Amino acid sequence: MRTATIHLAGKDRLLCFSTRVVRNCTERYGGIEHIGAALSTEDTVKALDESMWLLSQMLEAGARYARMNGMDNPEPLDADGLYDCCDMSDFAGLRGKIMETISNGQRANVEAEAPKNAGAAQGER
Numbered sequence: 001m002r003t004a005t006i007h008l009a010g011k012d013r014l015l016c017f018s019t020r021v022v023r024n025c026t027e028r029y030g031g032i033e034h035i036g037a038a039l040s041t042e043d044t045v046k047a048l049d050e051s052m053w054l055l056s057q058m059l060e061a062g063a064r065y066a067r068m069n070g071m072d073n074p075e076p077l078d079a080d081g082l083y084d085c086c087d088m089s090d091f092a093g094l095r096g097k098i099m100e101t102i103s104n105g106q107r108a109n110v111e112a113e114a115p116k117n118a119g120a121a122q123g124e125r
Contacts, residue, residue: 001065004101006055006094009085011074014062015101021057028053035102039095051091052079054098 002017025032038050059076066073077085086094 002101002104003062003065004097004104006059006097008077008082013059013076014066014071014073015055015058015097016061016065017058017101017104018061018065020064021054021061024057025054032102036099039098048083048091049079051094051098052082052086055079055082055094058098058101 004015005012006015007013022032025035029035029038035054039047039054041047041050056077056079063073063076065071
């Protein structure tokens with residue numbers, strides 16, 4: 001699961017980029033590949049609204065994930081609550097956390113071991 005932690009309103013909170021969030025982003029943006037453009041628009045109000053919406057989606061998904069796994073996690077903040085607890089100076093960091101959560105776990109690290117009889121199999125050719 002793609003997760004990250006963010007410190008908001010004096011508490012560490014889990015962010016999660018779950019399938020539910022992917023579905024909601026696809027419905028809102030037409031595909032997850034359009035998230036970056038939505039967050040980077042020149043229209044400051046629109047960029048703020050999209051960042052707060054997406055962050056609230058990830059906080060809700062993080063709370064669900066935490067409950068399912070018996071983890072302590074504060075109740076999620078909705079978009080309105082995020083506007084009340086965030087400062088404009090936090091904005092770049094918030095977008096960074098969103099992108100970190102989306103990208104966490106994207107790279108698969110696969111370690112392969114040679115079969116036990118690899119040397120014997122090569123000698124039989």
